[in-house]
Amino acid sequence: MVLSIIAIIVIFIISVILFINYYPSFGGDISKERQSLYTESIQFDNGIFVNTNRVNMDMSFLETLSLARKFLFEKVENGRPKQDILVPKIDSSNIANYASPTRFLWFGHSTFLVQMNHKNILIDPMFSDVPAPHSMLGSKRFSSKLPIEIQQLPKIDAVLISHDHYDHLDYKSILVLKDKVGKFYTPLGVGIHLEAWGVLRENIIELDWWQETSFDDLKFVCTPARHFSGRKFSNRQSTLWSSWVIQSETENIFFSGDSGYDKHFKEIGNKYGPFDFAMMECGQYNTLWPDIHMFPEETAQAGIDIKAKKIMPIHWGAFKLSMHSWTEPIERLTIKANELDLQVLTPKIGEPFLLNTNQSTKRRWWKQKDQTIDY
Structure with a gap:
């Protein structure tokens, strides 16, 4: 009996090791040679990337056990919608034939399609049902359908990626997208995952x-964030994380990526603001990790710091990755934004919208009784 138990444990350990080392969704690993390319970055220190104001990412063993227990066994009131979020549909021709003005399509969480200057730009493409290395290792998306299936997307001119976590960089999505994308833009190191999944190195700009780069008549700027990276325990902090600025001659847009609140928002606002529109992280926060995700009140203040005319809360509405109710982020943000006289846009997932839209928090689509509204 004892030998059988030992054998089961050994087989389990070997299976986990093989899974982590060979399952493709974990992506690539940074080699020593690749690390040498990053030594000039002030964010790269002793073989890892760091935040400007250092963040302690180490939880105690008891804290880790407590967190695991909460996720597995504690029920969060209104943690998920009581029914699937109903998502309007958009067809491929609508996207392919769209010309102007600048238009946005939110897929929930942090994934966007931005149509700007006759270009299709995807941000943090995550189209899978579960934000995890395997579909059995996480909870499913709040909506069973997407506005458009990823296979139906037309040519994508550029993809911007903020960091390498599973809810922002998805293996299956990249496999489908890679042959229809012109260029991938990432923070330092993230390209190693794309290369592992078959994207040509010459199509990746880190x-x-x-740092700024031109993309035809647009400018992309990789700007700071306060977060961390890693797709497995052995490669944490091996790649950089970021926010992004997207500029045309007439419009200025900001995407926060994942970030805790810090002085970098004012620095970005002073250098590149004011912004016509900002997509701001607001969700999956917890008192155990206050430095790497903003609370909704901080999100509103960050919108003021970057000098945004309008903000939209993102990083909510698709997945349960923390212990708050699924609607708490938008409701808390709305209250604080009203105090700060900050305009907030709240389009429904799958509803195309323009920068000059008059949408406001008066339309509370996330309330259950309103979810059957068809736009």
Whole structure:
């Protein structure tokens, strides 16, 4: 009996090791040679990337056990919608034939299609049902359908990626997208995952914080964030994380990526603001990790810091990755934004919208009784 138990444990351990080392969704690993390319970055220190104001990412063993227990066994009131979020549909021709003005399509969480200057730009493409290395290792998306299936998307001119976590960089999505994308833009190191999944290195542009690059008549700027990276325990902090600025001659847009609140928002606002529109992280926060995700009140203040005319809360509405109710982020943000006289846009997932839209928090689509509204 004892030998059988030992054999089961050994087989389990070997299976986990093989899974982590060979399952493709974990992506690539940074080699020593690749690390040498990052030594000039002030964010790269002793073989890892760090935040400007250092963040302690180490939880105690008891804290880790407590968190695991909460996720597995504690029921969060209104943690998920009581029914699937109903998502309007958009067809491929609507996207392919769209010309102007600048238009946005939110897929929930942090994934966007931005149609700007006759270009299709995807941000943090995550189209899978579960934000995890395997579909059995996480909870499913709040909506069973997407506005458009990823296979139906037309040519994508550029993809911007903020960091390498599973809810922002998805293996299956990249496999489908890679042959229809012109260029991938990432923070330092993230390209190693794309290369592991078959994206040609010459189609990947890696940038450090504050570096700018031109994409035809647009400018992309890799800007700071306060977060961390890693797709498995052995490669945490091996790639950089970022926010992004997207500029045309007439419009200025900001995407926060994942970030805790810090002085970098004011620095970005002073250098590149004011912004016509900002997509701001607001969700999956917890008192155990206050430095790497903003609370909704901080999201509103960050919108003021970057000098945004309008903000939209993102990083909510699709997945349960923390212990708050699924509607708490938008409701808390709305209250604080009203105090700060900050305009908030709240389009429904799958509803195309323009920068000059008059949508406001008066339309509370996330309330259950309103979810059957068809736009």
